[in-house]
Amino acid sequence: MNKFLEKKRTSHRFSTIQEYTPSRRDLFFMVLAFLIVAVFYFLPQQEGLSHAGQTMIGILIMAAVLWITEPIPLAVTGLLIMILQPLLGAMPAADVFSSFGNQAVFFLIGAFIIASAIEKHGLHRRIALKFLSYFEQSPRVFTLGIMCSCAFLSFIMPEHGVAALFLPIIASILIAMKIVPKQSNFGKVSMLCVAYGCSIGSLGTLIGGARNPLTIGILSDLAPPVNVTFFEWMLYAMPVVFISLPLVWLALQFSFPIEIKNVTTAKREINKQVSLTGKVQKKELMVLLILLFTIILWIAFSSYQYFGLAAIAILGSVLLFLTGCVSWKDVEQRVPWGIILLYGGAITLGMGMQSTGAGAWLAHHIFHSVSGNIYLVLLIMIVFTILLTNVMSNIGAVAILLPIGLALAPEIPGISPLLAAMLIALSGGLAFMLVIATPGNAITYSSGYFSTRDLFRAGSIANLICIAVIFIVALVYWIGVLHI
């Protein structure tokens, strides 16, 4: 007899302690972060650096400490960055808060509303199952299907939502196949394909990860501005996606050779799940049409001065409201406002670093010894971003490194601000090695199908592959063909 007992009292107490009582570790890192800012504020002025710039470097390091150790929510660190700049005299308050009004913020809000409609009507689930059903030939092809499906869906909605969608789908298939967690390589590869498919797919468009709009937001605020359209982003990023996906999949096949021979049970389970989704509903179809319409507008018209990315995203959202596909309640339930605040903090940090000259000063000192070698500089930027994104939120990693990368561009011939930004933005999405690196890893890890060692082993290889891919794409395609 099975007794499904839930110890609610224990779990409630646990979560209460977790959420509301800062631990000694948390307090330590909070104090450390503030001490760093204080030290930089009171330190004698460094040569070639203004006092405002020096304070900005303190705020940057504080942000890095808080985003890596997370004693407070990521979004609160974003707010802290915003208020410390005017309070410490690094940036005027008006400038700090005006950079928050960047159109990329409204693009993000619009994209989240569209994603909420997709989730509400289960359109993502239908697309995922349809996609998976094309890859039922063999266990290996099936895992490739998982990876491609995750990547494809991450083109049109945030990667973390895709990971959360695929977790129950893949888990139910594995359970139906009696795949024992942690002991089956097929189970490991399937779940790792979800995590890595989402991460790689999120590089492809501006929707997949919030770091992408952050990058174009900071680029558009440069003097002179560098504007990147939806289509241009895809043009730059898609080769990295399409080269990395099969290579990382192959690496997983070599790391964990699949032990099972057929996927008949998986087919049955997918068919069962497809039948559970039922016929396409009228509103689901409407969401699909509005989504396609919005994507076409993004691709064709996002470069128009009077009809940019944000206007199109908001237009798509409004259409969803007008057709009754979403309500304000859905928006309240499914739009993560925390990420908007995190974004705000990140973009103001970038602007502050830029305008005070702190970014240029840091870039000069960090890359001084290797500035003559463009290959080495590119490689260092990619490797360092990937290492940093593995230990902190990827939007945080991009927010910290982007101002330095952009400041580096004028110093090194052959590296443009756009090139530096694309390198950092794409590398920032490749958090493969640790459970804490990205929510997608943590969500799939919670399935129990792979261990932290498996993730580290597979992630190290996948990261090495992606470093090589981005490096080669940068040299051959971005610099050689597109001349960016």
Add this chain to the structure above:
Amino acid sequence: MTNNQMFKNILIPISSEFYSKAVLEQGAFLAAKFQSTITLIYIIEEKMLNQADKLSDTYRTSVERTETKKAIIKEHRHTADAIVFDDAKRYLTNRGVPLEEKVIKGEFSNVVKTELSTKNYDLVLMGFAKGCILNYRLLDEVHIPIWVVAESSDHSMLAVCSNLAPNQKVPTVSIKLSQVLGWNLHMVYVVDTQDNVEVDEQGLRSNKKPLRELIAKGQRFVQDMEQKGIDARVVTGSLEKATGKVAEGIGANLVIVGREQKKSSTLGLPVKSVKRKMAEQCRYSILFLN
């Protein structure tokens, strides 16, 4: 208590982080030998759920996170039903072993400790895996024997005594066990050179003692055991490494360890949990007689 009643009630906790059929096989073997009843708990690791939740808190709304949490719990319940309890049926119920099954959400060590307080259990039988986020606090916090199962097929056991334990339970229990299970018994007395103190019958540590004094005591202990017909010897070194080396040498299926109170290791650095360290390093099963 007769030898055959040693492990009357066995608790098998299985974490959602790690499942091994070997634990159920061992459970079936012990239940047959000791006429035991088995309680099997599948623990959905709260730490994993909270970690996924905390990492997503900025990126996903509370509604979405709750949905994901529910999906993960549902998935683990299905895993428990379709895989773990199904195996348990094959290994235990079909062999006539009385079995109770539960699914509980919580932290592994806490759940086990709470369950132990509800019934008179005689043994905790569990697996062990590296690369998990769950900690094995219970190895140090539970006061009944814990059998950590590893997959092996030999039929010999190694009882470990040392200067760091009272050495009372280990000889008695290991002799009884070897009789019931029919396994060869070897005994080793480890003089730990990293922590050269002596632990008395109450479990209290003495001040540091000269190594030769500890070795002489070990030799007297070995002579006593040899008089009882047990193959015993003295070794020196660190408790974990020396035990591992001897166990490998004799191809032990089971290593029996008592209430060892090792507090310092190389260069006098403190040891956090010697039991966890032993479980991590061993390829054989370990029975901790707490």
